[in-house]
Amino acid sequence: xxxxxxxxxxxxxxxxxxxxxxxxxxxxxxxxxxxxxxxxxxxxxxxxxxxxxxxxxxxxxxxxxxxxxxxxxxxxxxxxxxxxxxxxxxxxxxxxxxxxxxxxxxxxxxxxxxxxxxxxxxxxxxxxxxxxxxxxxxxxxxxxxxxxxxxxxxxxxxxxxxxxxxxxxxxxxxxxxxxxxxxxxxxxxxxxxx
Amino acid sequence: xxxxxxxxxxxxxxxxxxxxxxxxxxxxxxxxxxxxxxxxxxxxxxxxxxxxxxxxxxxxxxxxxxxxxxxxxxxxxxxxxxxxxxxxxxxxxxxxxxxxxxxxxxxxxxxxxxxxxxxxxxxxxxxxxxxxxxxxxxxxxxxxxxxxxxxxxxxxxxxxxxxxxxxxxxxxxxxxxxxxxxxxxxxxxxxxxx
Numbered sequence: 001x002x003x004x005x006x007x008x009x010x011x012x013x014x015x016x017x018x019x020x021x022x023x024x025x026x027x028x029x030x031x032x033x034x035x036x037x038x039x040x041x042x043x044x045x046x047x048x049x050x051x052x053x054x055x056x057x058x059x060x061x062x063x064x065x066x067x068x069x070x071x072x073x074x075x076x077x078x079x080x081x082x083x084x085x086x087x088x089x090x091x092x093x094x095x096x097x098x099x100x101x102x103x104x105x106x107x108x109x110x111x112x113x114x115x116x117x118x119x120x121x122x123x124x125x126x127x128x129x130x131x132x133x134x135x136x137x138x139x140x141x142x143x144x145x146x147x148x149x150x151x152x153x154x155x156x157x158x159x160x161x162x163x164x165x166x167x168x169x170x171x172x173x174x175x176x177x178x179x180x181x182x183x184x185x186x187x188x189x190x191x192x193x194x
Numbered sequence: 195x196x197x198x199x200x201x202x203x204x205x206x207x208x209x210x211x212x213x214x215x216x217x218x219x220x221x222x223x224x225x226x227x228x229x230x231x232x233x234x235x236x237x238x239x240x241x242x243x244x245x246x247x248x249x250x251x252x253x254x255x256x257x258x259x260x261x262x263x264x265x266x267x268x269x270x271x272x273x274x275x276x277x278x279x280x281x282x283x284x285x286x287x288x289x290x291x292x293x294x295x296x297x298x299x300x301x302x303x304x305x306x307x308x309x310x311x312x313x314x315x316x317x318x319x320x321x322x323x324x325x326x327x328x329x330x331x332x333x334x335x336x337x338x339x340x341x342x343x344x345x346x347x348x349x350x351x352x353x354x355x356x357x358x359x360x361x362x363x364x365x366x367x368x369x370x371x372x373x374x375x376x377x378x379x380x381x382x383x384x385x386x387x388x
Contacts (some may be wrong), residue, residue: 009207012208
C-alpha cells in the first residue's frame with residue numbers, strides 16, 4: 001500500500017421517482033472516495049511519479065468499492081467518472097498526477113471494458129469542499145442519456161496536506177432521459193465515442 | 195392515511211483509519227441511510243399528523259436494515275446510533291418530529307432492543323442543507339468515547355414539499371478517543387444511560 005489513507009467514504013444514490021414519475025428500474029450510482037496524505041504537500045517537486053503509482057493503486061481499490069456498493073458485477077457498470085480535490089498545501093498538478101497517467105487501467109480492468117475516456121474534474125479546496133464528478137458512458141462517450149454528474153463531499157477533508165480522490169460508477173443513466181442523441185443500444189463500442 | 199412516497203435514497207459509509215494518530219487495528223465505520231420522501235402536509239397547517247408515524251414504520255425498518263448491511267451485516271458490530279430530519283421549506287419543524295418514533299424504534303429493534311435513547315436533531319432547510327447527526331452509544335448514553343456526529347446532506351434535497359430522513363450507525367468509538375469518562379466496558383445496561 002503506497003497511499004497513506006486516512007479514510008474511505010462510499011456513497012450510493014438510488015432514485016426511484018422524479019417529478020412524481022416512477023423510475024423503473026431505479027437509477028443508481030455510487031462513488032468511493034479516499035482521503036490520502038499528499039506526499040508533496042508544501043513543496044515544489046518536479047517528479048510526481050509517487051502520486052502516479054498511488055493513482056494506480058486507488059484506481060483499483062475505489063472502483064472495487066464503488067461496484068461493491070452498487071452490488072453489481074464490474075461488467076454491469078454503465079458509466080463512470082473520476083475527480084480529485086487537493087488540500088491547500090498542494091497543487092493542482094498533484095491531482096493530475098493521480099488521475100491521468102495510471103488510474104484508468106485498473107478501473108477498466110475491474111469494469112471489464114471501458115473504451116471511453118473517463119471524464120474527470122479537479123480542484124484545490126478546503127475541508128468540506130464539493131467535488132462534482134462528471135459521468136459518461138464507459139464504452140461510448142456520446143451516449144447522451146448517460147451525461148451526468150455526482151456531487152460528493154466529506155465534511156473533514158481534505159486537510160491542507162491531504163488529497164481526496166473519487167471514482168463514481170453507475171448502473172444506469174439519468175432518471176428519465178429524453179433529450180435524444182445516441183442511445184446505449186446503438187453503441188458500436190469501437191472508438192470509445194459511439 | 196398518506197402513503198410514503200420515496201424519491202431517492204442515499205447510503206453513505208465512512209471507514210476511518212486514523213486522524214493523525216496511530217492507525218486503528220479495526221477502522222471505525224460510520225454509515226448513514228437517507229431517504230427523501232414527499233411531505234404530505236407541505237403548504238398547509240394540519241392539526242392531526244400523528245398517523246404518519248405509523249406509515250413511516252416500514253421505511254424506518256428498511257433503512258435500519260440497510261445500515262446494518264452497509265456495516266457488514268452483523269447487528270452486534272453496531273455500537274453507536276443517531277437520527278435526524280431536514281424538512282423542506284413548505285413544511286414545519288413538527289413534521290420532522292414525526293421521525294422520532296419510527297426511526298428510533300426501528301434501529302432499536304434491528305439492533306436487538308438497544309437501551310439508550312437515540313440522539314437526534316432536526317431542522318427546516320433547502321436543497322443541499324447539511325445536518326450533523328448526533329451519535330451516542332446504543333446501550334448507555336453516557337459512554338464518552340462514543341459521543342460523535344456525522345454530517346450528511348444531499349445536493350438536490352429536500353425540495354420544498356419533501357422531508358429528508360436520516361438514520362446513522364457506527365461500529366465503535368471515535369478513532370483516537372482519549373478524554374476519559376464512562377467506558378463501553380463499564381456499561382451496566384440497566385437504564386440506557388450508564
